[in-house]
Amino acid sequence: MVHGAWFWLLGRIDLDSFAFVRAWREPSLDRLIAAGAAAMVVLGAIAAFAIITRMRKWRYLWENWFTSLDHKKIGILYIALSGVMLTRAVIEAVLMRMQQAVAVNQPGIVKPEHFGELFSTHGSIMIFFMAMPFLIGLINYVMPLQIGARDVAFPLLNSVSLWMTVGGAVLMMASLVIGKFSTGGWSGYPPYTEMAFNSGVGPDYWIWAVTLSSLGTMMTGINFAVTIYKSRAPGMHLFRMPLFCWTSLCVSILMIFAMPPLTVATALLALDRYLDFHFFTNDLGGNMMNYANLFWLFGHPEVYILILPAFGVYSEVISTFSSKRLYGYRSLVYATMAIAVLSFTVWLHHFFTMGQNADINAFFGVATMTIGIPTGVKVYDWILTMYRGRVRFTVPMLFSIAFIVTFVIGGMSGIMLAVPPLDYVVHNTLFLVAHFHNMLIPGLLYGMIAGYQFWFPKAFGFRLDERWGRIAFGCWVSGFYLAFMPLYVLGAMGMPRRMAGVFQSEYLPWLLVAAVGGFLVLAGLVALFVQLWVSIRRREEASVPVGDPWDARSLEWGIAAPPPEYNFAHIPDIETRDPFYAAKEHGTAYDPPRHYDDIEMPKNSKVGPLLGIAGAACAFGLVWYIWWLAAAAFVAIWGVVIARSFVRDIYKTIPAAEVAREHQRWLSQVAAARGIPRELETTPANQGLAEGAAA
Amino acid sequence: MRAGLPAGCRSLLLLLLAAPLSACAHSPSFFQAAGPVAAEQRDLFWIVTALLMLVVLPVFIGLPYVLWRFRQGNRQSDYRPTWDFSWKLEWLVWGVPVVVVAILGVVLWTTTHRLDPYKRLPGKSEVRVQAVALDWKWLFIYPDQHIATVNRLVIPVGRPVHIDLTSDTVMQSLMIPQLGGQIYAMAGMRTQLNLKADRPGSYFGENTQYNGKGFHKQNFETLAVPSAAFDAWAAQTAQGDRPLDRATYARLSQESVIARPISFSAVPAGMFDRIMRKYMYPEHKPVSGPAGDEAMQ
Numbered sequence: 007m008v009h010g011a012w013f014w015l016l017g018r019i020d021l022d023s024f025a026f027v028r029a030w031r032e033p034s035l036d037r038l039i040a041a042g043a044a045a046m047v048v049l050g051a052i053a054a055f056a057i058i059t060r061m062r063k064w065r066y067l068w069e070n071w072f073t074s075l076d077h078k079k080i081g082i083l084y085i086a087l088s089g090v091m092l093t094r095a096v097i098e099a100v101l102m103r104m105q106q107a108v109a110v111n112q113p114g115i116v117k118p119e120h121f122g123e124l125f126s127t128h129g130s131i132m133i134f135f136m137a138m139p140f141l142i143g144l145i146n147y148v149m150p151l152q153i154g155a156r157d158v159a160f161p162l163l164n165s166v167s168l169w170m171t172v173g174g175a176v177l178m179m180a181s182l183v184i185g186k187f188s189t190g191g192w193s194g195y196p197p198y199t200e201m202a203f204n205s206g207v208g209p210d211y212w213i214w215a216v217t218l219s220s221l222g223t224m225m226t227g228i229n230f231a232v233t234i235y236k237s238r239a240p241g242m243h244l245f246r247m248p249l250f251c252w253t254s255l256c257v258s259i260l261m262i263f264a265m266p267p268l269t270v271a272t273a274l275l276a277l278d279r280y281l282d283f284h285f286f287t288n289d290l291g292g293n294m295m296n297y298a299n300l301f302w303l304f305g306h307p308e309v310y311i312l313i314l315p316a317f318g319v320y321s322e323v324i325s326t327f328s329s330k331r332l333y334g335y336r337s338l339v340y341a342t343m344a345i346a347v348l349s350f351t352v353w354l355h356h357f358f359t360m361g362q363n364a365d366i367n368a369f370f371g372v373a374t375m376t377i378g379i380p381t382g383v384k385v386y387d388w389i390l391t392m393y394r395g396r397v398r399f400t401v402p403m404l405f406s407i408a409f410i411v412t413f414v415i416g417g418m419s420g421i422m423l424a425v426p427p428l429d430y431v432v433h434n435t436l437f438l439v440a441h442f443h444n445m446l447i448p449g450l451l452y453g454m455i456a457g458y459q460f461w462f463p464k465a466f467g468f469r470l471d472e473r474w475g476r477i478a479f480g481c482w483v484s485g486f487y488l489a490f491m492p493l494y495v496l497g498a499m500g501m502p503r504r505m506a507g508v509f510q511s512e513y514l515p516w517l518l519v520a521a522v523g524g525f526l527v528l529a530g531l532v533a534l535f536v537q538l539w540v541s542i543r544r545r546e547e548a549s550v551p552v553g554d555p556w557d558a559r560s561l562e563w564g565i566a567a568p569p570p571e572y573n574f575a576h577i578p579d580i581e582t583r584d585p586f587y588a589a590k591e592h593g594t595a596y597d598p599p600r601h602y603d604d605i606e607m608p609k610n611s612k613v614g615p616l617l618g619i620a621g622a623a624c625a626f627g628l629v630w631y632i633w634w635l636a637a638a639a640f641v642a643i644w645g646v647v648i649a650r651s652f653v654r655d656i657y658k659t660i661p662a663a664e665v666a667r668e669h670q671r672w673l674s675q676v677a678a679a680r681g682i683p684r685e686l687e688t689t690p691a692n693q694g695l696a697e698g699a700a701a
Numbered sequence: 702m703r704a705g706l707p708a709g710c711r712s713l714l715l716l717l718l719a720a721p722l723s724a725c726a727h728s729p730s731f732f733q734a735a736g737p738v739a740a741e742q743r744d745l746f747w748i749v750t751a752l753l754m755l756v757v758l759p760v761f762i763g764l765p766y767v768l769w770r771f772r773q774g775n776r777q778s779d780y781r782p783t784w785d786f787s788w789k790l791e792w793l794v795w796g797v798p799v800v801v802v803a804i805l806g807v808v809l810w811t812t813t814h815r816l817d818p819y820k821r822l823p824g825k826s827e828v829r830v831q832a833v834a835l836d837w838k839w840l841f842i843y844p845d846q847h848i849a850t851v852n853r854l855v856i857p858v859g860r861p862v863h864i865d866l867t868s869d870t871v872m873q874s875l876m877i878p879q880l881g882g883q884i885y886a887m888a889g890m891r892t893q894l895n896l897k898a899d900r901p902g903s904y905f906g907e908n909t910q911y912n913g914k915g916f917h918k919q920n921f922e923t924l925a926v927p928s929a930a931f932d933a934w935a936a937q938t939a940q941g942d943r944p945l946d947r948a949t950y951a952r953l954s955q956e957s958v959i960a961r962p963i964s965f966s967a968v969p970a971g972m973f974d975r976i977m978r979k980y981m982y983p984e985h986k987p988v989s990g991p992a993g994d995e996a997m998q
Contacts, residue, residue: 118914191911197888198871198912288888288980294872295887328771331785337794359874360885361892364817371813372806382756382798389764390790394781398773407768414760418753425749425809427816430883431731431742434874434909495721499728500878502909505917510905512728684773 017631018207023185036117044183073610075161076571077146080168082465084143085458091135091175096531098128103489103524107517109507118506122189123208125504127178129192130212133308134219135175137446140454141315142226145254148461149230151562152248154239154580156572159232161608163225169618170222176622177215185629188212191504193301194275196286196294201279207629210279213272214625220268227261230254241580245339248560249332252339253318256346257311263350264307271300295360302353310349312446314342316453317384320406323456324388326558327403328395329684331584334387341380348377358426359433367426374424381417385410398684401475405456408483409448416444419494437497440490447486455482455534463555463694467567468545472688474537481530489523492516550694551672552679555687557696559587564595566672567694572605572660575669590699596676602666609658616646676700729905731878735925736897738816738881745812755801818884819893822861830854831865831973834873834886834908836956837915842973846935849945851953852921853962857931858901864894867977869954874910877923883909889980898925918958941966
């Protein structure tokens with residue numbers, strides 16, 4: 007323990023807090039792996055810093071990206087963050103698969119405690135710092151374009167949300183280098199995470215990282231909902247919005263109502279840990295069941311926050327690559343809304359085994375199954391969208407097809423888990439782990455990857471490499487099946503989740519297959535990065551400046567790729583669903599507007615990054631009991647907020663002449679481009695103009 | 702040309718279906734049910750699977766068909782880019798899931814009540830067991846026999862077993878897959894589980910709720926023996942000279958992994974209630990006394 011001035015200055019940090027020191031003192035494989043991970047973080051940070059400094063890009067990054075309030079740039083930053091965190095969490099997943107495959111009747115490669123950290127960070131990162139940033143980034147980029155808006159309703163709030171999430175992610179990364187992370191899983195159930203059982207910094211890291219992220223996400227929800235309600239282009243009635251906007255709306259509403267219970271749960275747990283309260287302790291009237299209720303009151307809607315945006319992506323992708331209208335649009339909207347509402351009525355199915363009476367369990371079981379109805383409707387509607395269409399098997403479409411098949415299997419196991427008597431024998435086993443990965447990998451990650459492949463040409467002006475996309479697809483899908491189908495069997499064989507070691511030899515073959523699957527998934531991730539690299543290298547021949555590489559249907563495809571800062575030179579009047587497709591049919595898609603106006607856009611602001619830095623510093627101080635740092639950062643947060651309220655000059659004006667110049671330059675590119683048939687869309691002939699569109 | 706799948710494909714398919722089932726045959730799985738509860742759970746698994754096929758099979762058959770028939774390269778197929786609604790299909794699309802979920806709902810409601818873990822099982826001379834979750838072991842108290850065991854649950858075949866559960870540490874969950882389960886054990890609370898074994902044997906029992914670095918080693922053997930053998934075992938254990946006194950319990954409740962099962966004689970009456978009450982009535986206890994202090998008073 008540390009004392010005196012040292013404690014005042016550095017709280018409970020001591021030499022043994024550092025992964026490197028621990029590995030130096032006892033160079034076991036377990037500690038070397040931990041030190042290696044810490045080295046990756048440190049060296050990665052140093053390398054990034056050095057490269058940016060050497061290329062003299064700090065000012066560029068700060069002025070054009072970090073302080074930008076442009077929803078498109080914020081969206082891209084969210085997705086970049088998600089990619090970094092995805093990489094870490096996939097590596098952790100592979101480590102865990104290796105551990106379980108190796109540790110059959112013998113010690114594995116990491117110690118049990120380290121294994122506990124691995125599954126806790128893997129889950130927390132995948133949910134809060136991979137999935138959430140990915141979907142928020144995608145909505146951020148696409149939704150304002152689809153409804154014909156220039157930005158989100160609250161551009162500054164958008165930046166604050168981003169940087170709070172980054173702050174949380176930085177905390178997750180710091181925990182690799184200094185201290186240890188929680189071993190309490192992504193759900194952090196007390197009393198295990200209380201002081202009486204875990205007095206170290208781990209649960210505190212978890213609490214503050216999740217709190218930062220959940221606050222940011224709630225603000226994002228408010229932002230998106232208001233944007234959709236208030237910023238639609240004239241004539242863009244709710245029932246003319248693309249389905250992706252509908253799912254975004256439902257997700258925003260879910261975020262507004264579902265994130266606060268999580269923030270309350272982590273705040274109460276923090277009170278228990280820091281100020282000796284007894285909300286969830288074993289003794290003095292604490293009750294851990296209250297935590298379970300609060301957490302899953304967030305946790306179940308969260309599942310639909312994760313899945314609905316992907317449903318939106320699939321609706322766009324399947325319709326576009328089937329060259330056909332979305333089947334059952336209204337049906338899909340009602341199904342989405344039904345899912346959003348029902349998602350608040352099923353949280354108890356996460357703890358059927360806590361001893362409620364049969365009436366309660368049966369009620370929540372039936373409610374859970376009911377969600378299966380609108381979900382089933384959606385699956386049928388997507389298939390009917392392909393029916394009587396012309397289906398092209400591009401990379402986003404391949405992911406969508408893999409999604410449908412895989413998701414249906416996951417839905418089946420979900421219905422099984424919804425039956426309480428079945429849940430009793432497979433709850434907390436690998437069957438459950440297989441189930442939720444079976445929902446979230448196709449139902450979230452495939453959707454995000456499909457959306458990334460689909461909208462990438464819009465955001466950067468060139469298509470992603472098709473061949474590497476297909477390789478990535480092959481690895482992701484085969485990897486998924488090999489990694490998770492064995493877990494269903496292992497769960498049915500009675501193997502609990504979160505096992506650092508195994509003493510049943512009959513589990514071994516299945517664990518080996520799952521480990522192979524883990525490596526394939528990692529290969530899929532690497533293939534995605536290779537694809538990005540290859541595509542950047544060959545961006546000239548894959549460039550689609552006209553902006554409509556897929557003969558798509560909604561507004562965002564009717565502008566340049568990449569779009570100008572203000573999105574639309576002239577806000578369009580909407581008269582129908584699929585407005586851009588209708589315009590192409592009428593030959594009016596690329597008509598110049600009658601006149602150009604000055605456009606007012608928000609000025610850059612330092613507030614977001616400053617609040618992110620201060621938030622992370624405050625959280626770090628709280629984790630390590632560095633009270634001066636926590637207090638100073640807390641004061642800084644409010645100082646920045648108050649100072650910002652005095653800033654009056656927050657808009658800039660882009661003159662009409664400049665808008666006209668940029669727009670006409672793009673129109674001349676349109677005029678020079680050759681419209682191509684769908685057979686050629688993955689060839690260099692594709693410049694982003696569909697055949698017959700500019701007639 | 703021979704109809705059907707090539708031999709390689711067929712054997713692969715067979716392997717995919719048969720391997721999981723044969724795997725379950727050699728493991729502590731509820732597919733190898735040894736009692737009425739697990740047997741019903743196993744049957745229910747197949748009933749639910751069969752019902753779900755009504756929703757799932759159309760997708761597995763319809764999707765490949767649609768993809769093949771309406772692929773870009775097939776110019777013979779019907780192409781109707783503006784067709785986006787049909788009332789007939791709408792009824793089917795909503796109707797089939799509604800009907801299947803309605804049927805499943807009825808199955809769910811009745812089985813949840815029939816297999817309520819709190820419901821006593823029929824049968825004479827029930828055995829009472831009180832399970833206390835400790836880090837990383839289970840203590841089983843037999844209040845009527847005044848004996849206790851650690852990491853070995855001995856039960857008579859054919860007689861209902863009623864288990865009360867609590868925890869003297871973090872939350873845990875007790876499951877014996879071949880007999881049924883599971884239910885959480887929480888400090889200051891009593892949960893219940895009713896099980897029965899149909900045939901003698903040794904069944905794997907475990908904690909499924911992560912509780913620290915010894916978690917993966919926290920399992921126990923459930924020994925189902927003929928009724929007479931059970932009574933003889935209980936009488937013999939009661940004769941033993943290893944009482945579960947205050948000091949022993951204090952040692953036992955520390956974090957540790959127990960290599961071999963232990964049996965205790967002379968377990969004081971009301972021990973389970975005192976362990977539970979320790980967390981229920983704060984005025985009776987100092988805040989942070991060592992676990993199990995009061996159990997011996």
